[in-house]
Amino acid sequence: MHTIMEQLLRIPAVLERSSIGKESGDITAALSLSSAFPPSYIEFLTRYGGVKLFREGFGYQMAVLPTPMKVDDDDYGDLYQFGWYHDSFCYFSPTFMKPGAESPVYEIDDGELVMVAPSFSEWFSRGATALLSQQPLMGEGELAVTFSEQEQAIVRRRTQYQWHITGRTEKFVVINMTNLSDATLDFITIGVRSIDRSLNGAVRVDVRDLAVGMSKDIPLDCYSELVHPSQVELFNLPEPSPATRSMYFEFQ
Known part of the structure; x- marks a missing residue:
């Protein structure tokens, strides 16, 4: 996780960092909602804060929110939304969260809660690596053609x-x-x-x-x-x- 993130930090064009960071106290306050947030997730927020990766149009293909959001799903009850990948929001389920242990990452696909990664660390590393490999190589100093x-x-x-x-x-x-x-x-x-x-x-x-x-x-x-x-x-x-x-x- 840290290897790919440090690589991304050297490519400012693909990454936007949130102004909310460890020093603001917001992360500590948000994570106090539950003592069972996964260690790799807590470490990521503490070190990097929220990030949005790989701009696509006016949006981003992947993100980790600066603070998790508790949502009440009609079918699955309380979930913690922490980010998204492509067009799907990503969640931790309190049912599978244990203090000091990693937690699976879930998406809701066609109304079903589906596990997409066994841990936050693997979710981030796999997703960011896949998106980075799809980025075109761009020559430095390329100038856009002026408007007609x-x-x-x-x-x-x-x-x-x-x-x-x-x-x-x-x-x-x-x-x-x-x-x-x-x-x-x-x-x-x-x-x-x-x-x-x-x-x-x-x-x-x-x-x-x-x-x-x-x-x-x-x-x-x-x-x-x-x-x-x-x-x-x-x-x-x-x-x-x-x-x-x-x-x-x-x-x-």
């Missing part, structure tokens, strides 16, 4: 689409979007994050039929398979740059 004239117009026009949230359902966050631009774009990218900040991403808003000067309500599925619409926030993303154009649906 058409792309510059997209950057300008996307800021002239205004929106606000008008409602939420069991699956969708509903926004009202107004096109105050002088043309019609195909898509607008809006940032999405969960209230607890465990999820960060973006949603594509189809505005192809939103003519200049028009407004309409648009339902958006904001990772409803991972988090309830009542627990997400929408926000405007920073202005695209040539280096980040691939993260914005406007340029696709």
Whole structure:
């Protein structure tokens, strides 16, 4: 676990560390919820704090939260969510937690609680190693191609689409979007994050039929398979740059 983490610390582009660390006392307070958190997990948080690894779009493929969250699952009762891997949250089950001993790591797959690793240490090492091996080799000093004239117009026009949230359902966050631009774009990218900040991403808003000067309500599925619409926030993303154009649906 420490070998792969020390390797990742030398590659800042693939890692984001949380500002919450051992010195804040938050880790100690969170872990006091249970004396049975696995030793390798406690050691990781004490040494590194929370981390997010391998950016994919506006989110990350793997994360260890700065503090564990106790959740009440309808089928499996209390679980401690400590992070995620790809699209699945990862948990410790109090049923299998014993003081001073390692605990299996679980995911919920199609409603079933499935063990994916015998310990936190193995979960982290295996997952991070697999993701690191998939990263493309990038030459240092690579420069992104500058925006074309058409792309510059997209950057300008996307800021002239205004929106606000008008409602939420069991699956969708509903926004009202107004096109105050002088043309019609195909898509607008809006940032999405969960209230607890465990999820960060973006949603594509189809505005192809939103003519200049028009407004309409648009339902958006904001990772409803991972988090309830009542627990997400929408926000405007920073202005695209040539280096980040691939993260914005406007340029696709």
